[in-house]
Amino acid sequence: MIRELIAGGAAVYLVIALVEGLLTGSVLLQASGVAALLVLLGALLFGREEPLHRAEQALLWCMVLAIAGYALARIGGVF
Numbered sequence: 001m002i003r004e005l006i007a008g009g010a011a012v013y014l015v016i017a018l019v020e021g022l023l024t025g026s027v028l029l030q031a032s033g034v035a036a037l038l039v040l041l042g043a044l045l046f047g048r049e050e051p052l053h054r055a056e057q058a059l060l061w062c063m064v065l066a067i068a069g070y071a072l073a074r075i076g077g078v079f
Contacts, residue, residue, distance in 0.1 A: 007046070010038045 014035055021031025044055055073079055 007042060010042055014038045 017031040017034040017038075021028040021035075044051060070079070
C-alpha cells in the first residue's frame with residue numbers, strides 16, 4: 001500500500017511540475033528534469049526488491065555523508 005501511495009504522490013507532483021513548466025517557460029527545463037527523475041524512480045520503485053534496496057541504502061549514505069560534511073564545514077567556520 002505504501003508503494004501505491006508514493007506512486008500517487010509522485011504522479012500528482014509530476015502533473016504539477018509539468019503544468020508549471022508549461023505555464024512558466026523559464027522553469028520548463030527544471031520541470032522536465034523533475035519529471036524524468038520521477039519516472040526513473042517510479043521504475044525503480046516497482047521493479048525488483050534488490051535494486052530498490054541498493055538505491056535506498058545509497059541514498060541513505062549520501063544523506064548521512066552530506067549531514068556529516070555540513071557539520072564539519074559548520075565547525076570549521078565555512079557556514
